[in-house]
Amino acid sequence: MELFAVPDLPEIREGDDLAAMIADRVDLREDDVVCVASTVVSKAEGRTADLDDFPPGPRATEIARNLEEISGDEKDPRFAQAVLENCTDVVMAEPFILTEAPFGHVSVNAGIDRSNVPDHDLLLLPERPSESAGHVHESLPESPPVLVTDTAGRSFRHGQRALTIGWAGMPASRDWRGETDRDGHELQVTVQSVVDELAGAANLVSGEGDGGDPVVIVRDWEFGDHDGSDNLFREMRGDFVRQALRVWEFDQ
Structure with missing residues (x-):
């Protein structure tokens, strides 16, 4: 081929x-x-979306704090909230967030991309x-x-x-x-x-x-x-x- x-x-x-x-x-x-x-x-x-579109709730704040303690790197709870709002299941929340998308795909961070997005912070997977x-x-x-x-x-x-x-x-x-x-x-x-x-x-x-x-x-x-x-x-x-x-x- x-x-x-x-x-x-x-x-x-x-x-x-x-x-x-x-x-x-x-x-x-x-x-x-x-x-x-x-x-x-x-x-x-x-x-596309911006981090400010996702004010973090208690669970996202906790997830970000735990990941920060594990990695030693600063983690934005708004990103964790974006992940939670774009998945139907959190398979695991540490040492990284593994999620299931509404259409069945399992991936890290709900497949959200933070690169190649010229005018926004985030690129979400197709619904x-x-x-x-x-x-x-x-x-x-x-x-x-x-x-x-x-x-x-x-x-x-x-x-x-x-x-x-x-x-x-x-x-x-x-x-x-x-x-x-x-x-x-x-x-x-x-x-x-x-x-x-x-x-x-x-x-x-x-x-x-x-x-x-x-x-x-x-x-x-x-x-x-x-x-x-x-x-x-x-x-x-x-x-x-x-x-x-x-x-x-x-x-x-």
């Missing part, structure tokens, strides 16, 4: 038509996959990223699949990688269960998260920092003759790591 960045995209502002901006710069095909960074989706949707992906998908010529991507850390490993938080026009995973390996053994548990793998590949092209390109096209990739699944985010009853974190206590 081939991956390439959409060239010459300007700074995205609230109200910008991402689909039109992409279509003006690339001749799209029906079987392309369009990977769009959540940052530009959030900017187009006006998901409903799969709906955002669907809007771009339906508005693009040829209606190729669209992924809304973000970067996050990983348990048990250093470094960040890209993953998908919203998608439209294709399943999130391809299901290999019931198929066989090279020795004829039936696969029992293999469900491949192709949207995350495509996001990771796209991130190698898009890059990071001030030289990054926020939209990448994946071309000549095929889903194949597999069943699909949109079951990407684990539910609590089957997420044993989250269950363990609920009873774990941080020991400094």
Whole structure:
């Protein structure tokens, strides 16, 4: 397959038509996959905020104070309040804030970004990223699949990688269960998260920092003759790591 960045995209502002901006710069095909960074989706949707928009309550003040004691760095309780107001569950509050977004994604600090926000303090994740992906998908010529991507850390490993938080026009995973390996053994548990793998590949092209390109096209990739699944985010009853974190206590 081939991956390439959409060239010459300007700074995205609230109200910008991402689909039109992409279509003006690339001749799209029906079987392309369009990977769009959540940052530009959030900017187009006006998901910016200032710290003063979040006067801290008692819980945010306590969380900020505890994190300050742990790290030795000053922590703004307004930021903690912003995190609390943009999540549905606090998985853990120390030594960092790990949260669940309303759409199911688990990330640090509710995925709130404090960089690349020219006119505000904070950039929030899209409220409903799969709906955002669907809007771009339906508005693009040829209606190729669209992924809304973000970067996050990983348990048990250093470094960040890209993953998908919203998608439209294709399943999130391809299901290999019931198929066989090279020795004829039936696969029992293999469900491949192709949207995350495509996001990771796209991130190698898009890059990071001030030289990054926020939209990448994946071309000549095929889903194949597999069943699909949109079951990407684990539910609590089957997420044993989250269950363990609920009873774990941080020991400094």
